[in-house]
Amino acid sequence: MAKITLKDGAVREVAEGTTVLDFVKNLSNSLAKKALACKIDGETRDLTTVIDGDHQIDILTFEDADGRWALRHSAAHIMAQAVKRLYGDKNVKLAIGPAIDNGFYYDFDMDHQLNNEDLLKIEKEMKKIVKENLPIVRKEVTRQEALDFFNAQGEIYKVELINDLPEDAMITMYTQGDFTDLCAGPHVVSTGKVKALKLQSVAGAYWRGNEKNKMLQRIYGTAFEKQADLDAYLKMLEEAAKRDHRKLGKELDLFSLHEEGPGFPFFHPNGMVIRNELINYWREVHRKFGYQEIKTPMILNRKLWETSGHWDHYKENMYFTKIDGEDYAIKPMNCPGGMLVYLTQQHSYRDLPLRLGELGLVHRHELSGALHGLMRVRNFTQDDAHIFMLPSQIEGEIQKTIDLFDQVYSTFGLTYHAELSTRPDDSMGSDEVWELATNALKNALEHRGLKYVINEGDGAFYGPKIDFHLTDSIGRTWQCGTIQLDMLMPEKFDLTYIGEDGQKHRPVMIHRVVYGSIERFIGILIENYAGAFPAWLAPVQVKILPISDKYTDYAYEIKRKMFDLGIRVEVDDRNEKIGYKIREAQVKKVPYSIIVGENELENKNISVRKRREKETVTMDTDTFINNLLEEIKTKAQ
Missing domain, CATH: 3.30.930.10 (Bira Bifunctional Protein; Domain 2)
Structure with missing residues (x-):
């Protein structure tokens, strides 16, 4: 019997020759369903690894970085299998396909120029492979066996990788259905574990990052354990694109x-x-x-x-x-x-x-x-x-x-x-x-x-x-x-x-x-902030908008008062409709717009519109200034 020490320090006994997956099933069915990979004495391994003695074993789920890595690495293999199925073994040469932060990619050498329509087709084929729930099987081979296999397949990049490995290196291949790849692993137990996936883009990439080498086609994607998590991630990416600092930096002239x-x-x-x-x-x-x-x-x-x-x-x-x-x-x-x-x-x-x-x-x-x-x-x-x-x-x-x-x-x-x-x-x-x-x-x-x-x-x-x-x-x-x-x-x-x-x-x-x-x-x-900086950081803190030329002098009178107190303030005195000026101030993400017209001039007050708010509030100029100065002083969000 082997003694297994778990992450929480608990020790369990198990018969040698048992796989980690079977060991986990005996521990907890719910954990076994969530398990993606394991760590044996600190080394990340497949769940199909056979227990051969006393070890420290940690079970990895999607909550663990190495668990996510195994799932996404498996998704890269599924993508390569899908590309091979769709475009033909002889027309596609495989390079590398690792997991990366938040996703995975695979590099392909193929004449067909991939586009967004191709990504949809490949993604559809990947989902078929997931549904097939193919076991992902690890096999150790000799250097010569690996060379013979990939030479026969015409996989020139795999052959180059094998030749660059040390003479005594252990070589492993992973097979799922009709697809075999050179890989150190680890992987999840079957393709069915990759329940939620999305292909995102295709780009050029030089083989091994060297511009002297051939340009390959790299497909990027991501994978999650649950569809809801994938949907949330894609929504975040959509929001991130709106917030891209390069785009906003240009729009806001930063x-x-x-x-x-x-x-x-x-x-x-x-x-x-x-x-x-x-x-x-x-x-x-x-x-x-x-x-x-x-x-x-x-x-x-x-x-x-x-x-x-x-x-x-x-x-x-x-x-x-x-x-x-x-x-x-x-x-x-x-x-x-x-x-x-x-x-x-x-x-x-x-x-x-x-x-x-x-x-x-x-x-x-x-x-x-x-x-x-x-x-x-x-x-x-x-x-x-x-x-x-x-x-x-x-x-x-x-x-x-x-x-x-x-x-x-x-x-x-x-x-x-x-x-x-x-x-x-x-x-x-x-x-x-x-x-x-x-x-x-x-x-x-x-x-x-x-x-x-x-x-x-x-x-x-x-x-x-x-x-x-x-x-x-x-x-x-x-x-x-x-x-x-x-x-x-x-x-x-x-x-x-x-x-x-x-x-x-x-x-x-x-x-x-x-x-x-x-x-x-x-x-x-x-x-x-999506470019909408709090008042203390905003390049322009207040924009004064006179309704017409008749109120421009009053607008500049207010500006001088604010400017002398250190407030960053501008007057939009262009001959434009007030609605246009308000929208322009909103687009430029100015914290406060002040509208001045006949009522404001007569009563010596101002109408204030806060960024993102539709209602305008009439108030005393000094009250607004004091409130804004306090907001700036306290660096309010």
Whole structure:
């Protein structure tokens, strides 16, 4: 008998040779129906895996990321089978078909140019395959068996993949009905598990991402366990398309992108209003939390980047220049400059924690295909801060940093979840230092009672980090805030402080950002608010609309009063009908429209129409101004 330890610590006995699926059925029929895959001693496997001894086994459902991955990977195979059935084995060559975040894709080499009508046909055939409920069967084969099989099928891309595998690699194939694919898995037990699916688009993709290779056709799709969840997801995508920050950025005249500078955004006057308000708020909050602001140069000597480790670990993402015959780099990060500021004087333990904040413009080389509006750019302003502290102050400073994050994110109505990212393969420092730093972050999260997931191997090369993933108004998540604990950079730069004993000691350092990138955060806010910013952020807070030329002087009188109090206000004095002006203000998402005509002039008051509301309210001008100033001051949503 084998002893199986479950996720909750419970231990069950089962006869060796039993499949995980049969084991789950004996545990709970309801769980067996929802089970998609399993983890055996931390490795994701098929439910048909045979139990061969004592193991830790976790049952994965659609609620688990690896469970969703297995379902969607199986959907990719179903799509490939459907394409083969419809367009003929000999006319279609298969490349790769992985699961991805929120869906899957498969790359095909075929002469027929796929279009939206084809996607509907393929989707219909996929649903037939799902209905057939074909078992998905795993088979281990030798290298030669795999080569013989795929050579016979004319699958040149599969043959290339096999030849690139290590000589001793275990090769597996999965079969469902008349379709077999080269795949490491895992997969769900049968095609019938993929109950809700949708093909979304077709695009070009170079084989292995290399532009020197052949262009293939990539079909994207998504799959869910339930139709209701798929419908909700598709509705969210429809809403997201309306909120696309690139579309709204153009309509609201916030920013632009140009061929003369791919990945280098241009901010227009309206966009600068939002940007400056975010910076003003950043400075207000950081002053309250005890930070001092610094500014460091954009271009610094190669020796600095060698000391920091960026020259060896980050060089492919950097831009370079020469000055006086020496190598310089345009900074991709602010931290090395912060080290030099710290080194300008000898610090005492009484100076710590020392919190230095910087709004630093950084440049990073991103591949052109990865660029995306404000979300992925080549230059951005990082709202960095570096906190230098005693080892005894680590947890307290992490807690204070999270307090700051809580205050900032709640101001925008954003919630978050945390992920702890651990040591990557390309890292600096000893095992002991990494373990100490990682445990310090874990303890801070656990003592705070903040739930988190572990993101293995995704830390910075110099230290582990906590990433804060924000949830927007339509349920999407965005990674913004980061807290990185660094015990290596102070060592590399020989940072010291004088302790109570009069001796020199090494400080510990935290790197952290709240917005992450101001540009990207603006993009997130555009989509979160669908361009309808709260009054404190809106480029134009009030639009005054005179009914005719007779009331233009009164409109400008009101404008001057508001303008002198710092309100961003404009008068629409065009010779247009009032209904047109009101609609225009709504399209431009101005928070308040003020209509002035004969009654307002006679009574020295105004008629106010709030964004998204159809009714107009008459009120005293001073009352409106005071209410608006309070709304701006409190940063009301």
